[in-house]
Amino acid sequence: MSKLVEEFNDYRTRMNEVILSKNNLVMKRLWNLDTNTYEEGALDKKTKEMLGLVASMVLRCDDCIKYHLGKSYELGVTTEQMYEIFAVANIVGGTIVIPHTRRAAEYWEELQTNAQ
Amino acid sequence: MSKLVEEFNDYRTRMNEVILSKNNLVMKRLWNLDTNTYEEGALDKKTKEMLGLVASMVLRCDDCIKYHLGKSYELGVTTEQMYEIFAVANIVGGTIVIPHTRRAAEYWEELQTNAQ
Amino acid sequence: MSKLVEEFNDYRTRMNEVILSKNNLVMKRLWNLDTNTYEEGALDKKTKEMLGLVASMVLRCDDCIKYHLGKSYELGVTTEQMYEIFAVANIVGGTIVIPHTRRAAEYWEELQTNAQ
Amino acid sequence: MSKLVEEFNDYRTRMNEVILSKNNLVMKRLWNLDTNTYEEGALDKKTKEMLGLVASMVLRCDDCIKYHLGKSYELGVTTEQMYEIFAVANIVGGTIVIPHTRRAAEYWEELQTNAQ
């Protein structure tokens, strides 16, 4: 597995456990709700992940971007489609999205390597 | 035509003319590029408009939301799909997105009325 | 009742009804969760409303600010305390918070008038 | 005087008085400091106002934009220069800055009318 992908997943899992161990009900319910949000509905899962990704990009949240890149990869988003999502994010959010696009592009490459 | 929709379109058209009349090349080219971004590609127009909409919602830009609501309506997004987009925006962006969702919901109702 | 306070409450109620009528489960659950967040816990209600207010101020969400001003008023936050919250918001968020502070100050005055 | 300019100035003056009347020391000192920031220094006043304007535009604060437009107009920024500032703001901040640019363009026109 790619080191970048592995490190992201490990830290995420480890800290989620710390947070959940404190039993804050609002945090727990928000996380369940977050999972529900991306489930199949009137829109399919793939579209919803793309929506979550573009929202994360314009809000410039690198870890959120990585998470949705991973899910989008699993759901079969192609590289050409991915760069059209990047384009929407950069046009709506401006050139301040570029550094986040660089890190997204790097992680997207790692996800392909990862799978080989 | 609904008054809310009409007022939005009129002000937008009028001020776009003022801005374009100044012949700033960067502004003109950015606007052309903005149009290109939402054209059919590896992703279809409807998906791209939904991406533009969710990005506008989490960035809390009411006029951008109205614009993409109008386009999404024309392209046949259903109310059930629309509220799933609202849900993604509210989960990713938090409860500060709620007031913008209220105005989006109002405008979405007006668009239906508009068409009758 | 002050016109400003009444208009805010009326529009909010009316549009919340529109949104809830669409039966989007994520939206409904997020709203319930939002209510839970501000309930008495390890921190008291008043502190939680002040936290919600300062968060709304730095994120510059006028309607969210109005909502938390109303709740803070009901829970007995004094004007001197309120302006210390305004001060934190303006220092953390910068002078771009000033216009929102003006509207907050106006609404806070209205809430007092309202009660007379 | 243009109605748009007058209304902005009047509301601003009136609410500043309300805020200052509460004698919150942090708020008072922040406002003094805000004034100092734009005084002549290693950079001239005009450059500083342009910096304040572009910062206000990318942060999408309409009232802050109006304030710096007024100051920039007084200090002799030309329309051609102004639109180059708009261009930087739109490129850095993306198309979500466009609706704020429309309102800025409208106010800039009013400032010229105002002076006639």
Added chain:
Amino acid sequence: MSKLVEEFNDYRTRMNEVILSKNNLVMKRLWNLDTNTYEEGALDKKTKEMLGLVASMVLRCDDCIKYHLGKSYELGVTTEQMYEIFAVANIVGGTIVIPHTRRAAEYWEELQTNAQ
């Protein structure tokens, strides 16, 4: 002392010295004002630090979060209270606050270790 806490404090101290050595009066006065903002007043220090923390969380400023976590720890905020602040920040600011909450949770654990 925990390595994470020590590194944060060291870098902060070192760079503050660089900045202050340039004698920019506005920067110096802003920093003094920042200190004043959190002093005992109509609200106690602990409440003010919690306000500063939640504001930093929704604005997603990791270093600001660390600073206020340190202060909150010194002032006796409990872990249960801390997670209620996290909950407000995540509800108001949305799931994009989660990655910052992970880093906040990690730093909060380190602060306890630090003290042993």
Added chain:
Amino acid sequence: MSKLVEEFNDYRTRMNEVILSKNNLVMKRLWNLDTNTYEEGALDKKTKEMLGLVASMVLRCDDCIKYHLGKSYELGVTTEQMYEIFAVANIVGGTIVIPHTRRAAEYWEELQTNAQ
């Protein structure tokens, strides 16, 4: 060459190549347009770089800040002028800009060292 400056430039160049290799037309045209934006016009290059810098600071984009610091250095912005730009950014954007100012101050020092 300073290690900090070199690492920034290397990563930027490497990832730009990855992104451009995918031939997304919107991304390519946005990047060209970005270059055009800072060219000599009614405002000179130095002023435009300062505008780009202050916009990047209030939007808290560290990589964008580094890029404009590099350009500003090449165009002869003095340290005294630079700290006046920092001051505007910190006043407009608030104390959440401070951590980014620390990293900007560090990079600015490295640029001087770099040149020796």
